[in-house]
């Protein structure tokens with residue numbers, strides 16, 4: 177069932193087979209159900225400054241740096257770039273609104289998927305645009321004995337952010353892996369674009385309100401409707417990743 181997508185990936189990149197060592201996970205919308213909070217905070221913060229942004233549009237920008245998102249809205253609605261001052265002020269308002277929301281819970285079945293990854297002897301790596309200082313503590317609290325803090329890419333590590341391939345290239349570098357030795361789990365169109373631009377086989381999990389087609393058009397090799405569905409198909413998927421050759 178998954179062979180043809182894997183074959184297409186292998187042929188496109190000139191690999192004979194996968195040799196899986198690591199799984200690179202995006203965080204918001206994959207490990208934590210935090211996107212509704214981000215979307216709420218973005219749309220309300222923008223409104224305070226006279227910029228219109230629907231919650232759905234916030235999902236389309238997921239993964240982009242804060243200043244990048246603010247500038248796109250400023251160009252569209254003010255016809256000019258946002259100043260550094262405006263970017264900082266709006267981003268601060270967004271962060272304050274976000275921090276007032278109840279803390280996001282684990283994405284259902286994220287922990288089960290992570291345990292599967294570990295039990296297969298694969299290394300989980302986090303690649304997130306998020307930059308909360310307490311990130312690793314929060315990951316360890318929710319998913320004990322899964323992550324190594326040396327194997328995380330956060331907003332502090334990168335200059336460009338998604339959809340630039342930089343965060344995923346850095347994740348591969350930290351994990352010491354090549355393209356055919358890793359796969360990505362992403363929920364956002366820009367995250368899928370970043371992972372594909374880094375040359376990685378990319379699994380989209382559609383945990384938000386966007387249509388599947390947005391994630392497929394971003395280049396996802398495979399798509400699941402939820403982390404639960406990915407969990408249920410995990411063994412089958414691993415088998416296909418191991419056995420498919422071109």
Ligand code: MG
Pocket residue numbers: 202203204205206238362363364367
């Ligand atoms: Mg995400």
